[in-house]
Amino acid sequence: MNGLWKIVLLGAVMAILLLFALGLKNDPREIPSPLVNRPANDFTAPALEGDQPVQLSAHRGKWVLVNFWGSWCVSCVAEHPYLIELAKQTKNRSDFVMLGVDFRDNPDSARTFLARHGNPGYPHAQDPTQKIAIDWGVYGAPESYLVDPKGTIRMKHTGPLFPGWFEQRALPLMQGEVK
Amino acid sequence: MRHFPPLLLLAWLLAMPGPALAELRGEDPTEAMVRHIAKDLRCAVCQNQSVYESNSDLAKDMLNVIRAKVAAGEQETAIRDYFFQRYGDYIYLEPTTQGMNTLLWSAPFIGLGIGGLALWLAMRQWRKRANENVKPVPTHAAMQERIQKELDQLRM
Numbered sequence: 001m002n003g004l005w006k007i008v009l010l011g012a013v014m015a016i017l018l019l020f021a022l023g024l025k026n027d028p029r030e031i032p033s034p035l036v037n038r039p040a041n042d043f044t045a046p047a048l049e050g051d052q053p054v055q056l057s058a059h060r061g062k063w064v065l066v067n068f069w070g071s072w073c074v075s076c077v078a079e080h081p082y083l084i085e086l087a088k089q090t091k092n093r094s095d096f097v098m099l100g101v102d103f104r105d106n107p108d109s110a111r112t113f114l115a116r117h118g119n120p121g122y123p124h125a126q127d128p129t130q131k132i133a134i135d136w137g138v139y140g141a142p143e144s145y146l147v148d149p150k151g152t153i154r155m156k157h158t159g160p161l162f163p164g165w166f167e168q169r170a171l172p173l174m175q176g177e178v179k
Numbered sequence: 180m181r182h183f184p185p186l187l188l189l190a191w192l193l194a195m196p197g198p199a200l201a202e203l204r205g206e207d208p209t210e211a212m213v214r215h216i217a218k219d220l221r222c223a224v225c226q227n228q229s230v231y232e233s234n235s236d237l238a239k240d241m242l243n244v245i246r247a248k249v250a251a252g253e254q255e256t257a258i259r260d261y262f263f264q265r266y267g268d269y270i271y272l273e274p275t276t277q278g279m280n281t282l283l284w285s286a287p288f289i290g291l292g293i294g295g296l297a298l299w300l301a302m303r304q305w306r307k308r309a310n311e312n313v314k315p316v317p318t319h320a321a322m323q324e325r326i327q328k329e330l331d332q333l334r335m
Contacts, residue, residue, distance in 0.1 A: 034267045104236055130240035137265035139223045139237070
């Protein structure tokens with residue numbers, strides 16, 4: 001074996017190890033959404049409570065957190081206390097609103113869910129046939145999207161939002177620290 | 180079960196797929212198109228099942244979306260693209276051969292080519308070395324004499 005072959009072999013081994021190292025950093029559960037940095041698909045749907053339909057584009061000019069959930073979803077129960085806290089915490093902000101999309105659910109079960117686990121107070125759109133959810137590339141619940149004031153999706157969060165999510169993930173985006 | 184002979188039960192079971200098959204044969208073109216598209220799309224929440232085969236709620240609703248789009252006269256490519264725009268190329272059961280995937284598809288063939296080339300070069304070298312080894316080595320005179328002696332003995 002001459003020197004050239006040794007270098008080629010070493011290079012190949014290094015390349016494989018590098019690919020492994022890169023692969024280990026990936027979260028296999030996280031499927032990248034092609035919707036990030038693209039205009040959010042607008043929706044108008046009947047609200048879970050009240051007669052006023054829920055429309056995304058009505059909130060243009062504000063950051064909108066769109067949270068997909070359902071009363072059938074176990075992780076949503078775990079996420080719910082934080083949503084209540086976040087709604088309370090951001091109530092006085094003029095640049096941030098929250099919307100829920102209750103998908104693949106029946107409205108009565110969803111209302112019972114809110115009565116049992118607490119009502120965060122922001123509007124929820126009804127999406128019994130998953131039309132909005134599919135239009136937003138949703139796989140399961142809960143999934144959340146952060147839409148910027150121009151109506152562009154800036155972030156997708158798969159799974160329950162965790163305490164501190166707003167400060168750690170949303171605020172840096174909203175303050176323009178993350179491009 | 181006593182009043183229901185096993186043979187009759189068997190006949191009934193065999194007759195079961197009948198209507199389903201007839202439905203497939205007489206399938207209307209819209210539904211055939213829906214099936215064609217849905218078979219290539221991955222049910223996002225299942226283990227390697229297509230939207231058409233899966234019984235999950237998401238797959239059923241996706242099927243309805245496809246159905247509505249086909250009924251509205253949308254083209255196949257437009258419908259496939261609709262899902263691609265939302266779910267990325269993960270949605271296709273068979274990976275696409277575009278962009279970075281081209282590299283992925285061709286990698287085995289490139290690897291095979293490099294391997295073949297390396298093997299050819301190595302074999303050439305082996306053969307060269309083997310040819311060098313074949314060169315006659317002068318035998319020692321004493322040894323030559325001994326070999327000759329033993330050969331003579333054999334011929335006796």
